[in-house]
Amino acid sequence: MNTRLLWTAFVTIVVKEIRRFTRIWVQTLLPPAITMTLYFIIFGNLIGSRIGEMGGFDYMEYIVPGLIMMSVITNSYGNVVSSFFGTKFQRNIEELLVSPVPNWIILSGYVIGGAARGLGVGFIVTLLSLFFTDLQIHHLFITIAVVLLTAILFSLGGFINAVYAKTFDDIAIVPTFILTPLTYLGGVFYSIQLLPEFWQGVSQLNPILYMVNSFRYGILGVSDIDIGFAFAMIIGFILLLGGYALHLLNTGKGIRE
Amino acid sequence: MTTALSIQDLRKVYGNGFEALKGISLEVQRGDFFALLGPNGAGKSTTLGIVSSLVNKSSGKVSVFGHDIDTRLTQAKQCLGVVPQEFNFNPFEKVLDIVVTQAGYYGIGRKQATERAEHYLRKLGLWEKRNERARMLSGGMKRRLMIARALIHEPKLLILDEPTAGVDIELRRSMWDFLTEINAAGTTIILTTHYLEEAESLCRNIAIIDHGTIIQNTSMKALLQQLDTETFILDLKEDLDEVPTLDGYVIRSRDAHTLEVDVPKSAGLNALFQHLAAKGLEVTSMRNKANRLEELFVSLVDKNLKQESA
Numbered sequence: 001m002n003t004r005l006l007w008t009a010f011v012t013i014v015v016k017e018i019r020r021f022t023r024i025w026v027q028t029l030l031p032p033a034i035t036m037t038l039y040f041i042i043f044g045n046l047i048g049s050r051i052g053e054m055g056g057f058d059y060m061e062y063i064v065p066g067l068i069m070m071s072v073i074t075n076s077y078g079n080v081v082s083s084f085f086g087t088k089f090q091r092n093i094e095e096l097l098v099s100p101v102p103n104w105i106i107l108s109g110y111v112i113g114g115a116a117r118g119l120g121v122g123f124i125v126t127l128l129s130l131f132f133t134d135l136q137i138h139h140l141f142i143t144i145a146v147v148l149l150t151a152i153l154f155s156l157g158g159f160i161n162a163v164y165a166k167t168f169d170d171i172a173i174v175p176t177f178i179l180t181p182l183t184y185l186g187g188v189f190y191s192i193q194l195l196p197e198f199w200q201g202v203s204q205l206n207p208i209l210y211m212v213n214s215f216r217y218g219i220l221g222v223s224d225i226d227i228g229f230a231f232a233m234i235i236g237f238i239l240l241l242g243g244y245a246l247h248l249l250n251t252g253k254g255i256r257e
Numbered sequence: 258m259t260t261a262l263s264i265q266d267l268r269k270v271y272g273n274g275f276e277a278l279k280g281i282s283l284e285v286q287r288g289d290f291f292a293l294l295g296p297n298g299a300g301k302s303t304t305l306g307i308v309s310s311l312v313n314k315s316s317g318k319v320s321v322f323g324h325d326i327d328t329r330l331t332q333a334k335q336c337l338g339v340v341p342q343e344f345n346f347n348p349f350e351k352v353l354d355i356v357v358t359q360a361g362y363y364g365i366g367r368k369q370a371t372e373r374a375e376h377y378l379r380k381l382g383l384w385e386k387r388n389e390r391a392r393m394l395s396g397g398m399k400r401r402l403m404i405a406r407a408l409i410h411e412p413k414l415l416i417l418d419e420p421t422a423g424v425d426i427e428l429r430r431s432m433w434d435f436l437t438e439i440n441a442a443g444t445t446i447i448l449t450t451h452y453l454e455e456a457e458s459l460c461r462n463i464a465i466i467d468h469g470t471i472i473q474n475t476s477m478k479a480l481l482q483q484l485d486t487e488t489f490i491l492d493l494k495e496d497l498d499e500v501p502t503l504d505g506y507v508i509r510s511r512d513a514h515t516l517e518v519d520v521p522k523s524a525g526l527n528a529l530f531q532h533l534a535a536k537g538l539e540v541t542s543m544r545n546k547a548n549r550l551e552e553l554f555v556s557l558v559d560k561n562l563k564q565e566s567a
Contacts, residue, residue: 001331005364012361023349091345095406098309099362100334257271257312 001100009101010109017113021079021120028079029121032071036125039067040132043189055191055222064129065216066188069150071125073183073208074175076118076151080110080158081171088162093255103249107159107242114155115148122147135219142227143218149234150211154179156241163245163254182208187216192224207233259287259322261414261445262308267317269303269469277303279469280317285462287322287413290440291447292460292477296558300469301449302342305416309339322413335363338412340403342419342449348392352383355391356406363410370409377405380435397428404432414445421452433459453550457481465554467561477550484522484553488546491516494539503532517546 001009021028040060048059055062087093096106129135137143157174165171186208192200203209210230217223223230248254262285269278278300285291295301306312308319310330319326324333346355353374360370378384381401386394391402400420407415417436421429429452436459440446450456456463456477463480465473473480496513506529507519520526533540 001364008364008366009362012358015361016358019354087347090347091341091343092347094311094339094341094345095359096362097311098334098337098339099359100331100364101362102331252313256310257306 001102006102006105009099010105010112013096013101013106013109014112014116017079017083017110018116020083020113021117028075028117029124032075032121033124033128036067036071037128039063040129044132055193055220057220057222058133060133061220062191062216063189064133064135065219066186066212068122068125068129069147069212069215070183070188072118072122072147072151073154073211074179075121076114076154077158077161077175077179079117080114080155081162081165081175082158083113084110084159084162085165085168085171088165088255097255104246107156107245107249110159111152111155111242114158115151118151118154119147122151137219138221139218141218143215146211146214146218146231146234149231149238150215153211153234153238153241156238156245159245160241160248163248165254182206183212185209187212187224207237210234260320261285261287261289261322262447263318263320264304264308265318267304267307267319268315269300269307269312270315277469278307278315278317281466281469281471283464283471283474285414285445285447287445288440288443289445289462290436290460291445292456292463293447293449293466294453294456294463294554295449295466299466301466302418304466305339305418305447305449309337309416310334335410336413338407338410338415340400340407340415340417340420342422344399344403346391346399346402346406349390351388352378352391352394352402353387355402356409359406360409365410373409373411374405377408381405382431397424400424401432404435408439412444414447415439417446417448417450419450420448421450421455429455453554457550465557467558468565470561472557472561480553481550486519486521487552488517488519489526490544490546491518491533491540492542494541495537497538501533501536501538503529 043063044060048063051059053059126135161171161174185203186206187203192203192209195203204225210225210233213223213225214227214230214234217227262283264281264283266280266282267278268276268280270276281300281304293301293304303312307314308321308326310326321333322336324330324336326333350358353371356374356378357367357370360373361367365373374387375384378387381404383398383401383405386398391399394402400422404417404420421432424432433455436446436448448456448460460477462476463473464471490511493514493516497510497516500508500510500516502508505521505524509517511517518529520529530540
């Protein structure tokens with residue numbers, strides 16, 4: 001396929017993915033908006049006013065970047081894992097497999113589709129946060145770059161999960177038992193400076209900590225970790241998971257008999 | 258003449274050790290309307306799955322219009338349209354979106370895809386349903402939707418895996434007309450079906466696969482000539498007193514005014530009718546007991562089973 005045909009195929013997959021999550025917006029876009037509004041009210045306004053400052057900022061200001069990032073992570077992951085598993089389950093993956101679309105285009109299409117939902121929800125949550133606090137973006141490039149790369153990374157994670165999943169339970173296990181705990185412990189609600197030294201060290205093994213803190217740095221200008229290292233790590237994980245996801249597609253794992 | 262599909266020594270062993278294909282070889286010529294028949298589990302869907310990249314082969318060679326699927330898969334896929342046995346579209350998507358999206362996977366832009374989709378959906382009587390969700394369609398409409406989707410990139414080779422399963426006879430016949438039309442226009446068609454009447458009336462060449470091996474691969478005409486004996490049902494005007502006998506024919510009574518007669522091809526029907534007329538029996542109507550291909554198919558598969566058991 002030449003470049004024009006590849007582009008058409010890529011756009012087709014992305015549009016199909018965007019059409020899917022916007023068609024079921026009550027399931028995909030509304031719940032995170034409600035959940036995050038509740039976080040803003042309860043943790044930001046009600047409890048946050050008693051906590052005082054965190055990292056030199058109002059508690060509400062401090063948690064907003066983390067909550068935006070949490071939405072991006074869970075929605076990017078959730079979009080691809082449910083969409084690609086659904087495609088496998090309903091067997092309409094065969095529509096793609098019989099066509100000449102190369103595997104890297106299939107992967108890119110799903111990942112950008114997932115990132116689109118993650119970023120879309122992130123945008124909605126950002127707009128909602130403006131009802132509760134003023135957002136002054138400290139470093140626009142870092143803010144945009146880190147949120148985009150994180151959405152891509154977790155879309156890739158969702159894709160790999162979907163390839164391995166055989167039942168609907170399998171697509172819920174990773175988000176529930178791995179992703180949510182890592183996100184909650186990834187510095188969304190607190191600075192790791194508050195933790196004892198040992199737990200600070202343990203926290204630094206959590207990759208989500210680096211994404212949340214990089215994003216917070218982009219918005220507030222404060223971070224618990226080194227931004228350069230965080231970027232290197234995110235890009236490294238993208239290359240690793242991207243390569244692995246492509247390998248799975250090339251070998252037909254979970255999709256070809 | 259270019260070979261539309263060439264399969265050489267194709268083997269497939271599934272992960273559980275089941276050997277679905279035991280080294281089959283097959284050629285389908287360009288422009289052919291080819292039947293691939295076999296009992297359930299014989300290896301038909303595995304063969305077509307490998308050709309359409311849905312199943313990984315264990316060994317062997319497959320090429321589509323000269324494009325080896327190991328080295329020129331993209332080109333091979335461009336030539337191929339597949340209508341699977343089971344519904345495999347997203348039931349929550351609209352009919353038009355399903356067809357246009359499939360076109361996009363072949364690099365066809367939205368404008369051209371929509372024009373082609375209109376053409377094929379109109380041809381298949383689905384244009385009025387274009388904005389319906391696919392799950393709202395009847396079984397026959399869903400089958401036609403899969404045909405429209407498979408044709409959207411105008412493939413040279415169309416594979417139809419039981420396209421008329423569960424479709425009523427009127428609709429089945431209209432689908433036969435449509436398939437005959439696109440075959441006449443140059444599309445090579447490979448058909449699997451359990452309706453042997455369908456294969457007999459549509460296909461020029463045939464392969465029968467059983468237990469992962471090809472047990473027949475010939476023209477439909479040559480295959481039907483192998484049929485030694487045909488069984489006919491004769492309806493009589495009057496009730497029978499006794500079952501007539503005639504050398505060379507096996508005549509049985511089904512009920513008081515119906516006979517079942519095994520007619521050897523060498524004997525023909527004239528002697529039978531003369532004999533019945535001499536006995537004062539008037540035949541009001543006559544029909545084959547079973548489709549001719551069906552009789553052959555059953556006998557070939559039985560013979561293969563006995564050989565395998567021996």
